[in-house]
Amino acid sequence: MFNKITVAALATTLTLSTSISYAGPKAEVLHWWTSGGEAKSVAVLQKEFSENGGSWTDMPVAGGGGDAAMTALRARVLSGNAPAAVQLKGPSIQEWYEEGALADISDVAKKNNWSSVLPASIAGHMKCEGKWCAAPVNVHRIDWIWANASVLKSNGFGMPKTWDEFNATAKALQAKGIIPLAHGGQAWQDATVFEAVALGIGGANFFHDAFVKLDKKALQSDTMVKVFDQMRTMRGFVDKNFSGRDWNLATAMVMNGEAAFQIMGDWAKGEFLAAGKVPGKDFLCASTPGEGFLYNVDSFAMFKVKGSDRQDGQKLLAKLIVGKNFQKVFNLNKGSIPARTDVALNEFDQCAHVSAADMNASSVGGTLLPSYAHGMALRGAQAGAITDTVTAHFNSDMSSKDAVAMLVKAIDNSK
Amino acid sequence: MINNINNTNYTNLLLRFLLYFILIVFVLYYLLPLFVMITTSLKSLEEIRTGSLVSLPRNITFEAWGTAWSSACTGIQCEGLRPFFWNSIFIAIPAVFISTLIGALNGYVVAQWRFRGANIIFALMLFGCFIPFQVILLPMARILGLMDLAGSITGLIFVHVIYGIGFTTLFFRNYYVNIPNELVKAAKIDGATFLRIFWSIFLPLSLPIIVVTVIWQFTQIWNDFLFGVSFSQAGTQPITVALNNIVNSTTGVKEYNVDMAAAIIAAMPTLIVYVFAGKYFIRGLTAGSVKG
Amino acid sequence: MSNWLEKHLPKIVLGPSFLVIILFVYGFIAWTAWISFTRSRLMPKYDIDGFIQYQRLFDSPRWEVAIDNLFIFGFLFILISMLLGLVIAIFLDQKIRIEGALRTIYLYPMALSLIVTGTAWKWILNPGLGLESVIKGWGFKDFTFDWVINPDFAIYTVVIAGVWQASGFVMALFLAGLRSVDQEIIKAAQVDGVPTLRIYTAIIIPSMAPIFLSAFIVLAHLAIKSFDLVIALTGGGPGYATDLPATYMYTMAFSRGDIGQAASSAIIMMLVVFAVVVPYLYSELRNKNDQ
Numbered sequence: 001m002f003n004k005i006t007v008a009a010l011a012t013t014l015t016l017s018t019s020i021s022y023a024g025p026k027a028e029v030l031h032w033w034t035s036g037g038e039a040k041s042v043a044v045l046q047k048e049f050s051e052n053g054g055s056w057t058d059m060p061v062a063g064g065g066g067d068a069a070m071t072a073l074r075a076r077v078l079s080g081n082a083p084a085a086v087q088l089k090g091p092s093i094q095e096w097y098e099e100g101a102l103a104d105i106s107d108v109a110k111k112n113n114w115s116s117v118l119p120a121s122i123a124g125h126m127k128c129e130g131k132w133c134a135a136p137v138n139v140h141r142i143d144w145i146w147a148n149a150s151v152l153k154s155n156g157f158g159m160p161k162t163w164d165e166f167n168a169t170a171k172a173l174q175a176k177g178i179i180p181l182a183h184g185g186q187a188w189q190d191a192t193v194f195e196a197v198a199l200g201i202g203g204a205n206f207f208h209d210a211f212v213k214l215d216k217k218a219l220q221s222d223t224m225v226k227v228f229d230q231m232r233t234m235r236g237f238v239d240k241n242f243s244g245r246d247w248n249l250a251t252a253m254v255m256n257g258e259a260a261f262q263i264m265g266d267w268a269k270g271e272f273l274a275a276g277k278v279p280g281k282d283f284l285c286a287s288t289p290g291e292g293f294l295y296n297v298d299s300f301a302m303f304k305v306k307g308s309d310r311q312d313g314q315k316l317l318a319k320l321i322v323g324k325n326f327q328k329v330f331n332l333n334k335g336s337i338p339a340r341t342d343v344a345l346n347e348f349d350q351c352a353h354v355s356a357a358d359m360n361a362s363s364v365g366g367t368l369l370p371s372y373a374h375g376m377a378l379r380g381a382q383a384g385a386i387t388d389t390v391t392a393h394f395n396s397d398m399s400s401k402d403a404v405a406m407l408v409k410a411i412d413n414s415k
Numbered sequence: 416m417i418n419n420i421n422n423t424n425y426t427n428l429l430l431r432f433l434l435y436f437i438l439i440v441f442v443l444y445y446l447l448p449l450f451v452m453i454t455t456s457l458k459s460l461e462e463i464r465t466g467s468l469v470s471l472p473r474n475i476t477f478e479a480w481g482t483a484w485s486s487a488c489t490g491i492q493c494e495g496l497r498p499f500f501w502n503s504i505f506i507a508i509p510a511v512f513i514s515t516l517i518g519a520l521n522g523y524v525v526a527q528w529r530f531r532g533a534n535i536i537f538a539l540m541l542f543g544c545f546i547p548f549q550v551i552l553l554p555m556a557r558i559l560g561l562m563d564l565a566g567s568i569t570g571l572i573f574v575h576v577i578y579g580i581g582f583t584t585l586f587f588r589n590y591y592v593n594i595p596n597e598l599v600k601a602a603k604i605d606g607a608t609f610l611r612i613f614w615s616i617f618l619p620l621s622l623p624i625i626v627v628t629v630i631w632q633f634t635q636i637w638n639d640f641l642f643g644v645s646f647s648q649a650g651t652q653p654i655t656v657a658l659n660n661i662v663n664s665t666t667g668v669k670e671y672n673v674d675m676a677a678a679i680i681a682a683m684p685t686l687i688v689y690v691f692a693g694k695y696f697i698r699g700l701t702a703g704s705v706k707g
Numbered sequence: 708m709s710n711w712l713e714k715h716l717p718k719i720v721l722g723p724s725f726l727v728i729i730l731f732v733y734g735f736i737a738w739t740a741w742i743s744f745t746r747s748r749l750m751p752k753y754d755i756d757g758f759i760q761y762q763r764l765f766d767s768p769r770w771e772v773a774i775d776n777l778f779i780f781g782f783l784f785i786l787i788s789m790l791l792g793l794v795i796a797i798f799l800d801q802k803i804r805i806e807g808a809l810r811t812i813y814l815y816p817m818a819l820s821l822i823v824t825g826t827a828w829k830w831i832l833n834p835g836l837g838l839e840s841v842i843k844g845w846g847f848k849d850f851t852f853d854w855v856i857n858p859d860f861a862i863y864t865v866v867i868a869g870v871w872q873a874s875g876f877v878m879a880l881f882l883a884g885l886r887s888v889d890q891e892i893i894k895a896a897q898v899d900g901v902p903t904l905r906i907y908t909a910i911i912i913p914s915m916a917p918i919f920l921s922a923f924i925v926l927a928h929l930a931i932k933s934f935d936l937v938i939a940l941t942g943g944g945p946g947y948a949t950d951l952p953a954t955y956m957y958t959m960a961f962s963r964g965d966i967g968q969a970a971s972s973a974i975i976m977m978l979v980v981f982a983v984v985v986p987y988l989y990s991e992l993r994n995k996n997d998q
Contacts, residue, residue, distance in 0.1 A: 028648070058490045058492055061644055067957075070962060071644060074553060074749075075553065078553055079556040079561075080561075081648070092749075099750045187947070241833060241835035244855060244942060388769050395944075396858060409766075435803070437798065445812050446812060448824050449827075455827075469841050524720050525721070539728065540724065540728050541924075542732070545928055549953065549973070550736070550739050550977075553960075554735045589921070609717060634818055640820065640935065641934075671826075696879055
């Protein structure tokens with residue numbers, strides 16, 4: 001006959017042993033999507049994760065495009081307590097892999113056919129020495145130019161197709177007292193404009209040679225001098241209070257008609273939409289003059305963690321990230337387009353359609369290029385060296401030739 | 416304090432007026448940012464977009480404050496600053512207490528129990544006040560990991576105590592140095608021990624400097640961001656990390672009124688400490704803590 | 708046994724703190740120095756590679772700007788905070804009726820972290836949004852105050868915000884010091900007919916020399932730590948015109964994955980601090996020994 005205590009003890013042991021043996025997939029996720037709209041987008045992933053039995057621990061750290069998050073990440077890795085998934089992009093993924101910190105999720109990729117649903121260049125960023133180590137979330141396009149529709153219409157201008165056309169339009173608008181280019185004078189914004197100009201003036205091959213291969217001939221070429229010349233011209237088109245201005249305040253200038261254009265990535269669309277503006281009616285979107293597509297792919301890199309619950313959590317997370325539903329919903333909220341090519345785009349707006357079509361076309365044509373300004377093309381030290389030069393040139397009256405010399409020297413110094 | 420002898424003199428009246436005037440001008444300098452922050456937090460986003468910086472709010476709304484406290488997004492969690500408030504309290508209070516106690520004992524030793532090398536040890540400890548925190552982030556992360564304290568509140572308390580010792584020792588030592596050594600000698604003759612002398616003689620005299628030290632330490636620890644972001648994890652993040660997440664989101668839509676309200680809420684405890692303890696602060700410093 | 712314990716208790720009490728400082732301050736400085744001789748990028752590596760990081764550092768135009776700024780900012784910040792603190796303390800010492808309220812107003816900025824106040828100052832200093840546009844709006848059309856967007860002048864705006872934050876604390880230090888000067892000497896001087904100004908310059912201010920020292924230590928500490936201030940106010944801009952060694956170090960370490968470079972900049976910064984602070988510490992502690 002069973003003693004009550006024995007029964008209780010048995011029952012407890014049974015429950016304990018089953019719960020210790022497996023607690024369900026877990027994932028601690030480090031990211032910097034902390035504003036209202038961004039957070040809503042990530043919450044979609046969390047919901048799907050928990051619907052599939054997973055428990056998500058959120059570790060958000062905002063600021064500086066990820067600087068503070070990188071600080072926290074380094075401290076966590078050094079203390080042996082890395083989070084399971086981290087918002088990382090570009091060469092940093094491969095750099096972390098070289099430090100031995102990343103996990104291998106090739107089995108998830110194979111099971112879910114990632115190679116066939118992701119464009120080749122994007123898939124390349126997610127692989128570390130041939131093994132899949134990260135999952136792409138979206139594709140942001142960098143080389144967009146936004147405009148106030150009524151300002152352009154009432155002055156009889158369309159979206160510029162060449163940089164000369166841009167300059168002419170800008171000069172005419174400036175004469176009428178409209179600020180041609182709304183710009184925020186922070187280093188990364190200067191870099192954004194710079195690379196759009198470089199792509200437009202030099203073309204895709206030039207961009208690839210200069211900013212991906214860091215080929216000295218391209219960096220020292222006359223084309224590069226011309227790029228800096230155009231930057232000098234652009235400098236004349238911004239208002240005098242541009243320094244230090246946040247990017248969204250520049251977008252506001254376009255919205256209220258104070259300025260005509262802004263060159264900014266597609267997250268600017270979020271500002272317009274949040275203020276109730278309609279694409280095509282209130283604001284116009286187009287690619288900056290030139291052939292090509294500069295992309296910024298946000299992704300989650302999977303770090304080596306201990307425990308089967310954490311590892312399962314990573315695998316589940318990776319699968320869901322590249323899943324059709326998350327790709328659709330996240331990008332609807334964020335202003336970017338899905339990394340996955342087979343997602344139906346009927347709910348996306350006009351600008352997203354243009355972006356997706358361009359992405360496919362440039363992928364086929366070989367002009368789909370990683371953004372240097374947003375950390376996709378180069379490692380931090382080299383990208384930083386280029387940005388230092390660009391921003392120094394933009395904020396002074398340095399000559400283009402001097403800028404090119406400084407550029408080459410800075411890149412040499414950063415290797 | 417210098418007393419003016421002839422108060423009814425016109426020149427004196429004029430000087431007095433000038434004095435007040437200059438002080439008020441400085442008041443504007445000091446209050447301006449707070450004014451901007453408060454008025455912005457009471458405006459609606461539309462009004463911020465269209466109005467001027469120093470204009471008073473047309474329609475006062477406290478919505479931003481509510482959002483900042485309980486529904487602003489700091490990540491997926493959209494619960495405002497509230498959940499993080501307690502983390503900061505659990506970190507700050509023990510850390511302030513422990514570092515103050517250690518500083519008091521250290522200051523007592525260095526000031527009253529001079530042994531060979533005490534001053535050099537003190538100087539070496541003082542230099543620790545100048546180390547920039549970015550330098551110690553990575554090695555400290557490694558050590559916290561080895562001690563299995565990574566990501567915990569205890570770990571953060573540990574770090575704050577270590578880097579507070581330099582200052583707390585400085586404050587107490589400067590204070591105790593002005594207490595005549597004869598007290599200790601007399602007590603020793605009476606048979607009192609090291610700890611007893613501290614407990615019954617020095618500690619009771621120390622209230623002013625304890626206030627100074629507590630205020631300084633509390634401010635530094637409560638407002639720290641770097642240690643907080645590097646050595647915490649989900650669930651142990653202090654309020655400064657949450658504030659940073661609200662204010663510094665990179666590519667999201669910025670709600671300046673919520674940002675300002677959140678900033679003021681995060682600063683409340685330190686502001687309250689300063690407003691109420693301010694006069695003890697001066698008293699504490701006056702009582703010989705600072706002079707030689 | 709207990710006699711031995713009693714005799715050595717002071718050292719035993721001080722011991723742990725001292726050991727902790729040796730490890731966590733000097734040990735870490737040594738670690739940083741080691742790293743500064745390696746080619747560490749994303750994470751620390753320990754293979755020594757000579758002076759390459761220092762070479763790169765001195766070749767970097769941005770570092771040059773950062774070091775220059777440290778001297779400009781440090782000097783102005785410490786000097787102006789001290790002067791302002793002293794002047795306000797002297798004024799407050801004149802039996803002002805609203806002293807309590809004024810004192811709180813001058814002191815409160817120290818309570819706010821700069822993540823908080825940085826945005827407010829950024830707006831106030833911005834020509835289009837802040838002070839310049841407000842004063843222009845009042846009718847002074849020619850007023851300009853655009854330092855913050857001017858690479859040559861931006862560092863001075865950092866001084867303005869920094870002084871705002873720290874001078875109240877310095878003022879408190881000086882006020883306390885003023886009030887603890889021996890009243891007998893002052894009364895005697897007044898009886899002798901010495902003018903007020905001279906009483907200040909010849910008696911009071913010299914006797915506050917030790918307070919200047921404490922104020923200096925606090926201000927120097929803040930100047931070196933000035934990282935949040937720059938990031939919040941100018942982000943290091945325009946361009947990198949307001950970069951300081953602390954922000955340079957942080958950028959190299961955490962956004963550029965260049966820890967070796969960050970370490971070398973940290974060591975140079977520590978050497979500069981050492982060169983300035985140690986003489987003061989030496990003179991201060993020497994005076995103490997003479998007592």
